[in-house]
Amino acid sequence: MSLTTAGAPTIARYDYAAQWRAMGPDVRDDLLDVLRYGPHVLGRRLAAFEESFAAYQETGFCVGLNSGTDALVMALRILGIGPGDEVVTQANTFHATVSAIVAVGARPVLVDATADTWSLDIGQLRDALTPATKAILPVHMYGYPAPMSEIMGLARDHGLLVVEDCAQAHGATVGGRKVGTFGDVGCFSFHPSKNLAAAGDGGALVTPHVTLADKARRLRNLGQTQQNHHVENGWNTRLDEVQAVLLRAKLQHLDAWNGARARVVDAYRAGTADCAVRLQPSPPHGIAVHHLVQVMTANRDEFVEHLRARGIDAVVRYPVPVHRQPAFTDVFDADADFPVASRIAQDCCCLPVYPSMAPADVERVVEAVRSFYASDESS
Ligand SMILES: *Cc1c(COP(=O)(O)O)cnc(C)c1O
DSSP: OOBOTTSOBOBOSOOHHHHHHTSOHHHHHHHHHHHHHOOOBSSHHHHHHHHHHHHHHTSSEEEEESOHHHHHHHHHHHTTOOTTOEEEEESSSOHHHHHHHHHTTOEEEEEOBOTTTOSBOHHHHHHHOOTTEEEEEOBOGGGOOOOHHHHHHHHHHHTOEEEEEOTTOTTOEETTEETTSSSSEEEEEOOTTSSSOOSSOOEEEEESOHHHHHHHHHHHBTTEEETTEESSOOOBOOOBHHHHHHHHHHHTTHHHHHHHHHHHHHHHHHHTTTSSEEEOOOOTTEEOOOSOEEEEETTHHHHHHHHHHTTBOOBOOOSSOGGGOGGGTTTSOTTOOOHHHHHHHHHEEEEOOOTTOOHHHHHHHHHHHHHHHHSGGGO
């Protein structure tokens, strides 16, 4: 544990130790069994996790993969999306969303978020559809559900496929239904930073369609239907047994952990209501799971400095929006402009949020935010 100059411990952005403490001795035994006896991949623990996650999502099938990025690539592959197709997604997303579209040879088309919700703008989405549009790829960014009823309505009207990027939104709902189950395929990441976290990389897709699930199971295992019989050209992207044990155990805590995150955010909202800092508003159509607490403020960089000087691990996520990344200079027009996404990149930073965060630490963050606006640094 590191200490601030004032001697108070740093308020970090994650608490891995607390997650491990929540695991019972059965988990430890099961992990040791995997290490001692195997199998290490494609065994019964993966099948058990996939069954549990599909049940949690209240959908037909889950297929475990080795990352959220690969879940997106896999979703696009099993839906037959490739060269000549356009996939519409949002400008305020993480690199991997766009990277997956480019990886299958399709063309990513960006639309901006709305200025009030920071979620995908339906009007702009409608305007972005062309005869080449094959799919919509909404992102439940920061853990806040996208407006899925409107998106599914547009998809139905135009005969489009829908892939949901749920990498930040395990457990978020729209009208009581889990995100990831509205579209044809929902994609999840279990990166250690996510709400449901592996001890390394991991990912999965969920789908109600058995044919899509079967295809994904084949493709993740080099296209094999049986050993040494490769019926199509897949690749290697399997969730391993160690991660499956951990994820199945942690899944039992997910709703409680998401509830704890929500209490932290409620305290931030209440404690900073009279400060010139803006939190993302609660979505009117669903329930968020607060993967990130993005806050928007003038003088963002000074704000971050102020918090860090007080031992608070505030951080700027995605300071360069996807359409400005050097990797995509050939993909997006140089003069493309997404003002809301750019503003989020320029004026937002993240306050710490994790389920085990102590009320006293939440209070310290609130006090640090308040002291920024009480001082001269804010102007
Ligand atoms: C984390 C993330 C991904 C990629 O997941 P990995 O497991 O890191 O490959 C994709 N989309 C979004 C929005 C993410 O936050």
